[in-house]
């Protein structure tokens with residue numbers, strides 16, 4: 001028993017912080033908590049200098065600067081499920097320090113959304129320009145994801161604001177994916193002249209990202225209520241296309257309406273943020289991920305080169321509760337929980353920002369001590385087995401013969 005305590009002590013003293021991450025040997029990844037005790041973090045973006053900016057739906061903009069989190073702005077926001085939603089740093093942030101924020105506000109008896117450009121200086125923001133205003137809003141269906149595309153245009157998802165018919169109307173910016181220049185003007189090559197509308201017929205899209213070849217994929221909340229349930233969508237977005245809401249859902253078709261690449265059928269994922277992943281987690285390279293609220297999982301989708309869905313899988317089902325956003329960060333895949341939004345079951349440190357990285361493939365040197373101690377007779381066979389079992393449970397060692405983790409040499413009977 002005593003030697004097991006020694007082993008645990010060795011673990012505490014010698015393992016780098018990252019090893020305290022939750023390990024998922026089956027997935028080959030580990031999950032760390034980057035920030036905790038947040039309130040509905042909604043969107044996250046990364047600066048060239050290592051700073052991490054994120055919004056909370058309640059109306060605050062936060063920064064993590066050299067590991068220290070602080071609030072840098074609070075806005076008076078409105079609208080039940082609206083609030084401070086999407087944020088994006090300018091692709092040229094290093095030079096211009098522009099930060100774009102999409103938020104919901106109440107005006108007299110109505111709820112609206114606007115997109116505002118701010119200038120950042122020493123973690124303080126000054127309003128620079130309102131790029132879009134009077135975007136129809138409501139307690140639900142405010143869209144709100146904003147992201148720069150590979151073409152350096154700013155894309156904005158808007159919800160139908162509870163009025164489904166607006167999604168089909170080209171004279172309304174509700175129920176759309178919009179595309180503007182970073183100064184708020186309309187790009188010359190938009191599909192409809194003098195219109196920010198890029199695609200239409202959307203209910204409440206909340207996730208967009210582009211793959212390496214520049215193809216835009218969007219997530220969209222399917223119906224709940226009088227006109228169907230479930231049928232959450234993953235769409236391939238092309239300029240000028242009509243994605244069908246509210247005329248068609250799921251596999252239903254109608255002339256000139258584009259069907260989703262994938263939908264949830266009668267299941268409900270409630271997908272919010274979406275991101276392609278490219279990075280050191282080799283088995284995930286090129287997959288599309290969607291953060292699932294009601295479904296409480298991270299949806300991983302593999303497309304073939306024609307964007308047919310090869311497979312999709314619910315990862316971390318129920319483990320972290322409701323998930324709001326997923327973004328391919330500079331050092332891992334970041335995931336935001338949404339358990340404080342009144343629909344979840346928060347744990348003691350929710351909400352959280354999580355970072356997913358590859359499981360270390362190198363063995364901490366001290367693990368060899370177990371075998372040294374055993375050889376020197378300091379621990380028994382049982383204690384050695386216990387220690388190894390414990391390390392396997394933690395994902396530090398693996399008993400998977402296909403694993404790339406190199407095991408130290410130990411007696412045949414333990415393999």
Ligand SMILES: [Ca+2]
Nearest residue numbers: 233243244245
């Ligand atoms: Ca659709």
